Amino acid sequence: MQQQTPTIKVSPRQRTGTRYAQRLRKSGQLPAVIYGHKIDPVHISMDEKEILHHLHQGAHVMKLDVEGGKTETCLIKDLQFGYLGDNVIHLDFTRVNLDEEVTVNVRLRFVGQPAAATKEGAIINTVLNELEVICKVSDIPEEIIVDIAPMESHYLVSELHLPPGVRTEIEPTEPVVTISYVHEVEETAEEVEISDEAAEPEVITEAKPEDEASEETTEES
Numbered sequence: 001m002q003q004q005t006p007t008i009k010v011s012p013r014q015r016t017g018t019r020y021a022q023r024l025r026k027s028g029q030l031p032a033v034i035y036g037h038k039i040d041p042v043h044i045s046m047d048e049k050e051i052l053h054h055l056h057q058g059a060h061v062m063k064l065d066v067e068g069g070k071t072e073t074c075l076i077k078d079l080q081f082g083y084l085g086d087n088v089i090h091l092d093f094t095r096v097n098l099d100e101e102v103t104v105n106v107r108l109r110f111v112g113q114p115a116a117a118t119k120e121g122a123i124i125n126t127v128l129n130e131l132e133v134i135c136k137v138s139d140i141p142e143e144i145i146v147d148i149a150p151m152e153s154h155y156l157v158s159e160l161h162l163p164p165g166v167r168t169e170i171e172p173t174e175p176v177v178t179i180s181y182v183h184e185v186e187e188t189a190e191e192v193e194i195s196d197e198a199a200e201p202e203v204i205t206e207a208k209p210e211d212e213a214s215e216e217t218t219e220e221s
Contacts (some may be wrong), residue, residue, distance in 0.1 A: 004142075006054050013043040034074055035093035036062065042066065054086065055079075058105050058142045062152040064093065073101055075137065096116070100136040105130045106141055112149030114179065118122045121182040124148075125156060131160070131168055137156045137166040146176060 013020075013031065021031045034042040044066060054062065055076075065071045074093035082089050087153060107130045111153050117124050131144060141163045148155050158172035 003061075005063055006052060006059060007065055008046055009065045009067065010044040011047045011067045012069065013045050018176075021090070030088065030091060032091040034072060034093045034095065034105060035077070036074075036093075039095065042069075042163050046091075048210055051091070055088070058107055060140050061096065061137055062093070071119060073098065073137070075104070088182075091203070092169070096137045098136065100137050101134060102137055102140070103132060103134050104140055106130050107143050108146050108176065109143045109145050110177070111146055112147045114148055114151040116152050116179050123180050125178045125180060127178060128157075128174070131157070131176075133162065133166050133168045135166040139163065141166060142178070148177055151177065151179070158215060 004047065010032070011029075013024075016031075024031050025048070028048050029045040030048045030051055032044050032046060034044060036052050044064065046064075054190040061073065061075050063071050064074050064079035072095055075096045076091060077094040080087070080092075081087060105206075108128060114124070116122060133141075133144075135141075144160065144162065146155065152173050155177040156172060157168065157170050157174045157176060160168075160176065162168065
């Protein structure tokens with residue numbers, strides 16, 4: 001499914017700096033910058049709740065309606081997070097054309113339940129939550145659906161069904177999801193433990209004659 005391109009009203013910023021950005025965030029706005037196409041950067045601010053809503057929906061491209069200016073089609077280039085890493089504090093946008101080819105990360109949505117996952121001790125390990133893809137701006141998918149129901153032991157990048165016009169340069173043999181079994185690890189650990197215990201009496205047995213000989217020598221002296 002191709003993502004819809006939302007339009008967001010933004011305001012130009014005449015000032016920059018840490019303190020000014022902090023005041024913006026306290027008022028429910030997020031600072032951002034528009035770059036690209038050999039045009040001077042434009043410093044803007046936007047409603048925090050609105051932009052976060054679109055980010056959570058997986059949006060990559062947005063139309064930014066700059067107050068007193070023009071509407072520009074932009075790709076989210078970078079997100080800057082706070083020191084705890086749990087909140088967006090700044091965004092970088094780059095101007096794009098709909099026919100321009102870009103590289104973006106698209107989230108993977110897993111569906112289905114592998115039969116192998118119902119076995120005792122089976123654990124599903126998600127290796128990739130998103131995939132780096134290359135496509136035209138107009139072809140960027142909202143998400144890539146991954147049906148893992150037929151999976152037996154692993155699901156590889158080569159097995160992904162990418163939408164038309166979308167490709168990836170990730171190695172085809174790279175795993176997306178794997179299944180491991182806990183009891184195999186436990187059995188191996190038990191074998192090692194038993195082996196270590198079995199080796200211990202041999203050392204004690206070899207040491208006995210020396211101890212006894214030492215005691216006999218003491219008694220003779």
